[in-house]
Amino acid sequence: METSAISPRSLGAPTNFRSQRERGESVKINGGIDDHTVNLKVPPVGLWPLNREHGLQDISGNGNHGNGVGVSFTSGVYGEREGAAMFTDGSYVEFDLEVMMKTENSMTILAFVYPTGTAGPVVQILTEGRGVRFGQRDSSALFMSLDKGDGTRLADLSARHALTLNSWNFIGATYSFSSGAVQLWHGGLQVASTVAGRAELAVGGTVRVGFTDEVGGSFHGKVACVHMYDVGLNQEQIERAESKCTGGNIALGKTASLSSSWPGLPASLAVDGYTSSVVTPSGDCVHTDREADPWFKVDLGGNYPVGRVRIYGRGDCCGEHLTFPPPLSADNYASMRLKGNDTLDEFTLCFRLRTDAGVSGTIISYATSEQSNEILLYAINQQTTHHLFINSRYATKLDLGVLDGEWHHVCITWTSGRGLWNIYVDGQVKENGTRMVVGHRVPTNGIMVLGQDQDSLGGGFQKFQAYTGDLSGVNMWSKVLSPAEVNDVMAGCQQGDVIGWRLDEWQVGGAVQSSPYRCDDLLTTLQVNVGEHFDMTENPECGRTNNDLRLAEHGHVITIDCQEPIIGRYVTVQLVGRIDFLTLCEVEVFTATEARNSGWIPANPSWPIDSSGTPYFDGVRVFDAAKVFDENTTTFWNPINLPFMYDSWNIVLDMQQSYWLYKIRVIAPVEQTDLEEHHYPTSCELLVSNDVAEGDWSTVGTFSMSGRQTRAHGGFVAYSRYWKLLITSTESGFQPYIAEVQLYGNTGE
Structure with a gap:
């Protein structure tokens, strides 16, 4: 049996971390909107993080900056301080799109939303009442309407039960002129589509996020990272765009600690997404006492193949x-x-x-x-x-x-x-x-x-x-x-x-x-360790600076690249061999780029070799575990004959060869009645085995979810042929309904 225990440096074969996609080369994409050769690095027309650091500014470089009414900043997608905009009755943000706005023929709108109300527009592009509307209706439905240039309606599309209230949702809407396809997306997955035909859209003027004078009123909740493109992105591009505002920083909003804490400057300030280099009493940077070998540590919440750590030190240095x-x-x-x-x-x-x-x-x-x-x-x-x-x-x-x-x-x-x-x-x-x-x-x-x-x-x-x-x-x-x-x-x-x-x-x-006053003096003899152990002394070194450090252009930013990716949960930044203060304004952690052939692995219905319960049979179809890997979201696994509130529903997989896995997506079926939601999973685990026959399983990741979530869960790295998906709870304690399980990784070859 082929399995691999996770050692701190055991990435094995997948150490070729450059790919055609990373270099921006054209590659063949199947299953996209147009199913033709596209370049994955499509620049956005506008990119608005909507957070404290950038305010209402467009960071795409196109200058489409915004003005807001009644908008405040609040906690963001990853729990970061003031990382999202809060919208209530009548509040909105408008962006002038006179610069570089060419979305008449094709377009993509993406955003993170945290809806607390029942309906309202998220993004609109309207001129005299005509244009594009994208938002929430009927609490959990996602919708998009498109008008032609002559004012007639091109398409109305909605996806029932796509949104989860009081939770973050990554949503998107696309229109492709070449194929005429209109699609709605949630968590990187298509949740509704139609072919509307080719037409020039009625767009122009301004983009508005939030309140509208039309029926539909105000969106209630939080919005972050709104971006727009003048092409219809495909699934892989949308998945990659999810980290557009964070740059892929996996430390954002995670639990952090310090060797000693300065009053009013907690460790969380170094993972709040705000990269200001000025120390202020209100707290933008963290500060230890003056002590021997002071350190900062962030718990990533799971194991990741860490390849780079970027450190923002103090930049003001009092002149x-x-x-x-x-x-x-x-x-x-x-x-x-x-x-x-x-x-x-x-x-x-x-x-x-x-x-x-x-x-x-x-x-x-x-x-x-x-x-x-x-x-x-x-x-x-x-x-x-x-x-x-x-x-x-x-x-x-x-x-x-x-x-x-x-x-x-x-x-x-x-x-x-x-x-x-x-x-x-x-x-x-x-x-x-x-x-x-x-x-x-x-x-x-x-x-x-x-x-x-x-x-x-x-x-x-x-x-x-x-x-x-x-x-x-x-x-x-x-x-x-x-x-x-x-x-x-x-x-x-x-x-x-x-x-x-x-x-x-x-x-x-x-x-x-x-x-x-050389700010780099504050971070000389700095060492970064990454590993699976809470005790930093047991974790391998990623890299360090020394007394001859000469910082790059920005003067206060240090980037340390691990010589090779290190699998770990804890990242430590420490001044070694010094009695001093440690002052950090932000610490960002990035995974190593995955191997060339990483992607969503084509599912195989023959993978399940065991599952709990008895598959339900409706007289026509058997709702067995194979349905989870048939790439058909209208079929699903429905195990019966187990107690109510059972907490060990599971599917055992033999993937027929060993894979490195980095992400998992567990998808419940679309609601047809009001009953399905009682069967939605709310927590699950992923396990690997050294010996299936002996029942020797070890957990590599635990995940929580609510509603019909479609987002991918990461924070683990493991290599095995044999896997177990364990569902530990559902919305109401009934057996789980699982339509699809998707696995992201590579063979390591």
């Missing part, structure tokens, strides 16, 4: 930084004159520094005409400890722990009333005290100097008090920031109201140079 190079020099400094005319009874002064000198000089010095040491943080004679002065009053000797060559964030707070002061290092209070110059007020008309101690206003520098290293993000506020606000400043790039970090406002002397 540029100043470098004070060795050797020590009294000429190296940066200064700024403050232009205030008032005094402060409290302040917060923050900055970032990095030095590997092992010792330190003066980091920051603020002087006025009356006081040269108004604010001073320095190390005497290049020592490892620092000293803080306010108005020449000595506070304490400080071991800040910042001389290790890594970036650190430091904040000093002081208030006049009680003389209370704090020093924060990397978000934590390092030292504090009270009764520091109680009643004093700090003038705002002095000079701030970086890298030197002012013995007189703006001067008096001495070589032995100089600083070597980097400084950035110097900001000062006229208030005491709370601990939460200090953390927000460290995680983000907020600017102070007394001093806001702008490099062009600083006068630089000597050999001091300005440099971009």
